[in-house]
Amino acid sequence: MTVTRFPTCTHDSPFHTTLRDKPKTTYKTNPTSTSVNLPLCTIRALVSTASKSDVSDSEDDVPLASKIRSKETIADDSGDDDTPLMSRMPAPAAKKEGKYTANGSSSTAAITNGTNGNADKRKKEVKEESDEDSDVPLAKKIKKVGTMKGKSIKVEKDETKAKKLSSIAKGSKADTVAKRGRKKTDEVDEKDEPKKRRKAKTEDSDSEEQPKRSTSAAAKGKRVAIKTEDGAGDAKRSRKKKDDTGDEEDDTFKWWEEQNLANDGTEKWKTLEHAGVMFPPPYIPHGVRMKYNDQEVELAPEAEEVASFFAALLGSDHAKNPTFQKNFFKDWQEIMKKSKSSVPIQDFNKCDFTPIFEYFEAEKEKKKSMTRQEKQAQKEEKTALEEKYMYAIVDGRKEKVGNFRIEPPGLFRGRGEHPKTGSLKKRVLPEQVTINIGESAKAPEPPAGHKWAKVINDHTATWLATWKENVNGSTKYVFLGATSAWKGQSDMQKFEKAKELKKHVDRIRRDYTTELKDKMTATRQRATAMYLIDRFALRAGNEKGDDEADTVGCCSLRFEHVTLEPPNIVIFDFLGKDSIRYYNQVEVDSQVFKNLKIFKKAPKGPGDMLFDRLNTSMLNKHLSSYMKGLTAKVFRTYNASHVFQEELRKIDPNDSVADKLLGYNRANRQVAVLCNHQRSVSKGHGQQMARMQDKIRALKYDRMKIRQSIMTLEPKQKKRQPELTEMESDLDEDWIVEYEKQLMEKEREKVRQKFEKDNEKLVEEGQKPLSEKELKSRLQEVDQKERELEQERKTGKVESKKGSTLERLEALLEKKTEKIKATKVQALDKEEGKETALSTSKINYIDPRISAAWCHKFDIPLEKVFNRSLREKFQWAMTIDEDWRWMASSLDLSANQLVRLAGFDSSTNQ
DNA sequence: GAGTCAACTTAGAAGACGCTTC
DNA sequence: GAAGCGTCTTCTAAGTTGACTC
Numbered sequence: 001m002t003v004t005r006f007p008t009c010t011h012d013s014p015f016h017t018t019l020r021d022k023p024k025t026t027y028k029t030n031p032t033s034t035s036v037n038l039p040l041c042t043i044r045a046l047v048s049t050a051s052k053s054d055v056s057d058s059e060d061d062v063p064l065a066s067k068i069r070s071k072e073t074i075a076d077d078s079g080d081d082d083t084p085l086m087s088r089m090p091a092p093a094a095k096k097e098g099k100y101t102a103n104g105s106s107s108t109a110a111i112t113n114g115t116n117g118n119a120d121k122r123k124k125e126v127k128e129e130s131d132e133d134s135d136v137p138l139a140k141k142i143k144k145v146g147t148m149k150g151k152s153i154k155v156e157k158d159e160t161k162a163k164k165l166s167s168i169a170k171g172s173k174a175d176t177v178a179k180r181g182r183k184k185t186d187e188v189d190e191k192d193e194p195k196k197r198r199k200a201k202t203e204d205s206d207s208e209e210q211p212k213r214s215t216s217a218a219a220k221g222k223r224v225a226i227k228t229e230d231g232a233g234d235a236k237r238s239r240k241k242k243d244d245t246g247d248e249e250d251d252t253f254k255w256w257e258e259q260n261l262a263n264d265g266t267e268k269w270k271t272l273e274h275a276g277v278m279f280p281p282p283y284i285p286h287g288v289r290m291k292y293n294d295q296e297v298e299l300a301p302e303a304e305e306v307a308s309f310f311a312a313l314l315g316s317d318h319a320k321n322p323t324f325q326k327n328f329f330k331d332w333q334e335i336m337k338k339s340k341s342s343v344p345i346q347d348f349n350k351c352d353f354t355p356i357f358e359y360f361e362a363e364k365e366k367k368k369s370m371t372r373q374e375k376q377a378q379k380e381e382k383t384a385l386e387e388k389y390m391y392a393i394v395d396g397r398k399e400k401v402g403n404f405r406i407e408p409p410g411l412f413r414g415r416g417e418h419p420k421t422g423s424l425k426k427r428v429l430p431e432q433v434t435i436n437i438g439e440s441a442k443a444p445e446p447p448a449g450h451k452w453a454k455v456i457n458d459h460t461a462t463w464l465a466t467w468k469e470n471v472n473g474s475t476k477y478v479f480l481g482a483t484s485a486w487k488g489q490s491d492m493q494k495f496e497k498a499k500e501l502k503k504h505v506d507r508i509r510r511d512y513t514t515e516l517k518d519k520m521t522a523t524r525q526r527a528t529a530m531y532l533i534d535r536f537a538l539r540a541g542n543e544k545g546d547d548e549a550d551t552v553g554c555c556s557l558r559f560e561h562v563t564l565e566p567p568n569i570v571i572f573d574f575l576g577k578d579s580i581r582y583y584n585q586v587e588v589d590s591q592v593f594k595n596l597k598i599f600k601k602a603p604k605g606p607g608d609m610l611f612d613r614l615n616t617s618m619l620n621k622h623l624s625s626y627m628k629g630l631t632a633k634v635f636r637t638y639n640a641s642h643v644f645q646e647e648l649r650k651i652d653p654n655d656s657v658a659d660k661l662l663g664y665n666r667a668n669r670q671v672a673v674l675c676n677h678q679r680s681v682s683k684g685h686g687q688q689m690a691r692m693q694d695k696i697r698a699l700k701y702d703r704m705k706i707r708q709s710i711m712t713l714e715p716k717q718k719k720r721q722p723e724l725t726e727m728e729s730d731l732d733e734d735w736i737v738e739y740e741k742q743l744m745e746k747e748r749e750k751v752r753q754k755f756e757k758d759n760e761k762l763v764e765e766g767q768k769p770l771s772e773k774e775l776k777s778r779l780q781e782v783d784q785k786e787r788e789l790e791q792e793r794k795t796g797k798v799e800s801k802k803g804s805t806l807e808r809l810e811a812l813l814e815k816k817t818e819k820i821k822a823t824k825v826q827a828l829d830k831e832e833g834k835e836t837a838l839s840t841s842k843i844n845y846i847d848p849r850i851s852a853a854w855c856h857k858f859d860i861p862l863e864k865v866f867n868r869s870l871r872e873k874f875q876w877a878m879t880i881d882e883d884w885r886w887m888a889s890s891l892d893l894s895a896n897q898l899v900r901l902a903g904f905d906s907s908t909n910q
Numbered sequence: 911g912a913g914t915c916a917a918c919t920t921a922g923a924a925g926a927c928g929c930t931t932c
Numbered sequence: 933g934a935a936g937c938g939t940c941t942t943c944t945a946a947g948t949t950g951a952c953t954c
Contacts, residue, residue, distance in 0.1 A: 407944070415922080415945065463917075475916065476944085490918085539920095540948065551946085577947055578921055617911085620949070633919085633948060679922065684937080837922070839940090844920055867940065 253397045255485040256492070256876040267459045268486065272437055274392035274401065276444030277465045277478055278385075279430070280408035288359040291352035292343050300339030306332045306424060309411045311356035318413055324422030328411055331424035392464060392480060393441075400481035401464065406433070412471040416579020418549040423471045433467045462486045472547070482873045492876055495847040497629050498637040504627045505638070509534065516591040521598075522613040526622060528595045529554050529611055533632050536584060537639055537674050539577060540616040540632035551575045554632070555619060557610040559600055568593040580678050640671045640845035647671075648854055660858055662829075664851075664865055669833065671841040679837040685830075692827040696820060700728040701739060703816040708798035710809045717806070736793065744786045751778045842870065848877035 283305045289296040290307055299307060310328050313319040329348040336345060345351065370378070389404035406428045414421035430450035436458050437443055443455045453467070463477040480486050508530070515527035532538050533554050541553020552561060552574050561574035568590050576582045588596075599610050616632065623630040647667030651660055707724045710717050718725055755778060759769040792798050800809060848866070852874075855862050862871060862878070871878070 403943075405943090413923085413945075418945090461917075466916090472945090474945085477917075479918080487919095494919085542948070549946085553947085578923095578945075580922080615912090616948075617950085631949065677921080682937085688937090840921060869940070 253399075253485050254875075255489060268462050269438070269459055270395050271440060272392065272394055272459075272464075273441035274437060274444070274464050275388040275404075276435055276446075277433060278389045278405045279447060280406060280427070286356075286359060288356050290356050291354075292345050293350040294352070295343055297345065298342040299336075300341065303332065303336045303339055303341060305409070306335050307353060308356050308360075309409070309424075311353035312360055313411070314353055314357040318411070318422070321421065323417065323419065324411070327420060327422035328424070331422075335424070394480070394485070397485070399484045399486075402479045402481040402484075404464075404478055406467070407469070407476065414549065416549040416551065416575060418579075419547055420471055426470045428467050428469075433465055435465050436461055436463055482869070483875070488873070488876045491873075494637060495641070495849070497634055498641055498847070500627060501630060501634055501638045502642075504630070505534075508623075508626050513589075513591075516589070516595060522618075524595050525599065525611045525614045526619060528592055528599070529614055529619060530623075531589065531592050533635050534639070535588075536572070536586065537636050537676075538582075539636070540619065542616050549575075549579050551577060551579055553577070553616075555611055555614055555616050558606070559604050559608045559610060560606045562596060562600065562610060564593065564597055564600065566593075570596060576676060580676060582676050636675060637845055640675055640841055641847045641850060643674055644668065644671045644841075644846045645850050648850070653858065657858075657860060657864075660860060661864055662825075664854070664860075665829075665838065668838045668842055668846070669836055671846060672836045672838050675841055675845060677837045677840040678835050681834045685834050689827065689831060692823065692830065696823050696827065697730050697735065698739070699816060699820045699823060700731055701736065703813065703820065704728045704731065705792075705798055706809055706813045706816060708792065708796055709800040709804065710806065710813065712797045713800055713804065713809065714806050733793075740786070740789050740793075744782055744789075747782045747785070748779060751775070751782060754778075842866075843873075848874035852878050 285301040285304050289298055318324045325348055390401055391398050392401050409427040410425050412420055412423045412425050430446040430452055432453055434454040434456060435443060435452050436456050439457045446452050463479055465478040467476050469476055512527040512530040515523050518524050539553035541556040543556055563571040568587050570586055570588050572582055572584045574582055620631045644667050647670050651663035711724055755775045762769050851865050855865060
């Protein structure tokens with residue numbers, strides 16, 4: 001039995017094999033297999049681990065996974081102090097002794113807390129420097145701060161380089177100065193903190209707001225200090241400078257520079273203006289007749305509209321889904337009852353929607369063939385109609401609205417086995433829509449002849465409009481866009497909360513480990529669930545209704561979702577959010593294994609809840625006793641960001657930018673795998689992979705020929721370099737014969753083309769074209785080459801070109817080997833990435849400040865890791881705190897220290 | 911404490927867009 | 933300039949969480 005784990009992880013990481021809903025047998029494959037058609041788990045493991053050197057060619061025939069494993073073992077044994085959090089989860093004995101404190105954390109703690117050997121000296125230095133700094137005239141300080149603020153990381157590149165050079169020359173003086181500044185602001189922050197608490201208490205008697213205050217204290221404290229110095233607190237709206245990334249100039253409210261952000265969780269705005277929502281255009285009948293029982297049918301416009309919803313999906317998985325078909329047909333018939341069709345439609349199987357489908361296809365083609373100008377005109381027309389809805393004015397600031405369009409009618413595309421998939425989503429009328437707007441603002445006009453359900457002025461809500469959809473009765477909202485202050489603040493608070501968890505996580509782990517053995521079943525269940533959420537990034541798992549898809553999370557796991565294989569292997573196999581399959585085969589703590597065995601014990605059977613004495617609210621209530629606002633969800637954010645930074649630490653600082661980026665993407669991928677973020681495989685993926693595989697084989701063939709040339713030229717090399725005699729993997733006699741045949745065919749084609757081209761040229765120049773005899777002679781040369789190849793195959797001897805030397809051939813061999821490695825990595829990367837979606841983790845789970853700091857540290861242009869949308873969404877992370885960037889540029893901080901300072905390292909746990 | 915609901919975040923699919931290659 | 937492909941954007945489904953009610 002092979003435990004499927006990520007060989008990359010030097011710890012008992014929560015990485016797992018993640019698979020779509022496919023037959024189980026497909027995945028229970030030996031991960032050490034070398035077959036080209038590697039099982040996904042293996043490929044993932046290979047890619048995530050394979051670095052340039054990992055895809056070592058000299059070990060070509062050794063299973064890659066095995067190679068990686070052995071490497072991993074070495075890494076494991078190295079006693080690396082920087083072992084990530086999860087590996088420091090102690091073995092049971094250590095747990096008993098309460099050895100949860102991270103080993104090797106002293107240096108880290110020292111960096112953060114200033115408690116290492118030189119700490120006192122440093123403290124003194126810092127204090128002196130800090131005092132010194134306090135004498136700097138205010139105007140100068142403002143200037144100093146000002147030059148750092150508001151610039152993109154890339155803009156600062158040269159400045160950073162200069163700083164680095166300067167600090168090398170002056171023994172990191174720049175660094176010391178920067179630290180001095182940080183220390184000073186920290187001190188200010190500390191002094192201010194009790195005041196802030198008092199103020200907060202006065203403002204809000206509800207002490208539950210504490211975490212929000214700590215959030216602002218952590219992140220805004222320094223900002224507050226800076227603000228106090230530069231007196232720019234009233235800069236409600238600052239103009240973003242156009243950076244060299246080509247981004248447009250725009251108005252951005254830099255809320256992260258504000259001192260007094262509305263943070264009490266009640267009032268979100270004082271004034272709010274917007275233009276309401278945009279309704280989809282009314283249906284215009286196309287008049288194309290579908291067929292019923294081979295007969296053309298004339299439908300009333302309402303019925304035609306619904307039929308068209310289905311027709312547009314012909315060929316898709318939805319249209320093939322029997323539940324989808326059934327629900328659509330039922331709702332369509334209801335619509336048809338209201339109007340008359342020329343032929344009564346009773347049986348779905350007799351319906352032929354192809355004519356409508358073809359009509360849509362033709363329309364698509366028409367659109368495609370429009371000229372550039374026509375397309376542009378259409379786009380401008382659309383923008384003109386939408387413009388007024390695109391922005392809202394919140395407290396006098398212009399903010400982008402996210403989804404101002406009312407969802408158009410259509411067929412509900414429920415995922416997985418949603419019982420209501422295919423049901424008709426009816427057209428939303430203004431009478432169903434509630435508008436939320438400021439009292440002083442003019443309420444938007446509803447479409448002519450209509451009125452709004454309600455117009456309200458709820459200052460505690462961040463939605464601009466809401467309505468209820470008819471299929472599931474769920475509430476839909478119009479919110480501001482991701483770049484808005486509301487969303488940004490909420491995002492930042494989320495990451496601050498995750499950072500805060502690091503202060504508590506050791507205690508939480510210690511406690512749940514103890515509670516795994518508790519007498520009370522409910523407590524043991526809770527502890528076991530916490531273990532699973534923490535270790536495998538499972539979602540909380542609310543219970544679901546019968547009218548929803550049967551998906552589960554941790555608390556809602558059932559008997560059949562967990563298989564136990566002694567001594568301590570657990571196989572999870574269930575459908576999670578969006579009906580994405582979660583399959584993971586893991587080793588667990590022996591007590592967890594025992595508990596799961598008990599929770600599955602008879603009379604429980606399929607259909608029974610594993611944690612029958614636990615639910616998400618009980619779990620979250622318990623978690624919040626450790627830290628205000630701590631819920632199951634926070635563990636996902638915490639572990640994702642933590643894993644990400646740990647993976648970044650593995651990147652060699654001396655690597656090229658391209659290699660660093662490869663490392664960055666791999667780190668991102670690890671997080672995506674951890675969180676089970678999947679995507680569907682693109683249509684052409686198989687073909688693309690086959691092409692890449694062909695390319696690798698062709699390169700190996702070339703290398704084989706070079707090796708043979710070396711041995712022919714210098715037979716003694718066989719003894720000196722026995723690997724020269726090794727057969728290339730993936731190449732066999734049959735393949736070589738076929739390949740050479742193809743090669744010669746291509747060669748002949750080239751000769752013919754060249755011959756024709758030569759003749760054309762000659763004719764152009766008024767000369768006599770070459771004779772057919774010449775062509776024949778040239779082709780005979782290819783025939784000769786083919787015979788030589790055959791001979792080489794038989795003898796294994798390859799005559800090298802004139803002037804070839806051993807050195808040259810060896811250089812050529814090395815080059816070819818490098819090329820093979822690079823192509824293999826590329827192929828593995830592609831294969832691994834085929835069903836892993838990186839964007840979800842980047843958008844939602846990884847603290848953008850880690851990326852920003854990393855880019856800054858290694859001079860990587862930010863746009864290489866964040867596209868324009870992300871740069872806008874995460875603006876707060878780029879400019880919020882000088883220290884993040886400053887830390888990144890200081891030379892005496894290692895990459896490891898850097899990421900620790902980014903705040904996601906468990907080794908700083910208290 | 912179970913049930914319900916509002917309000918928000920997280921998620922993958924699909925469509926749009928733009929770059930590269932032939 | 934058409935095709936192929938990857939990336940970005942939009943859309944909306946599907947989660948989580950906390951408040952409220954009984």
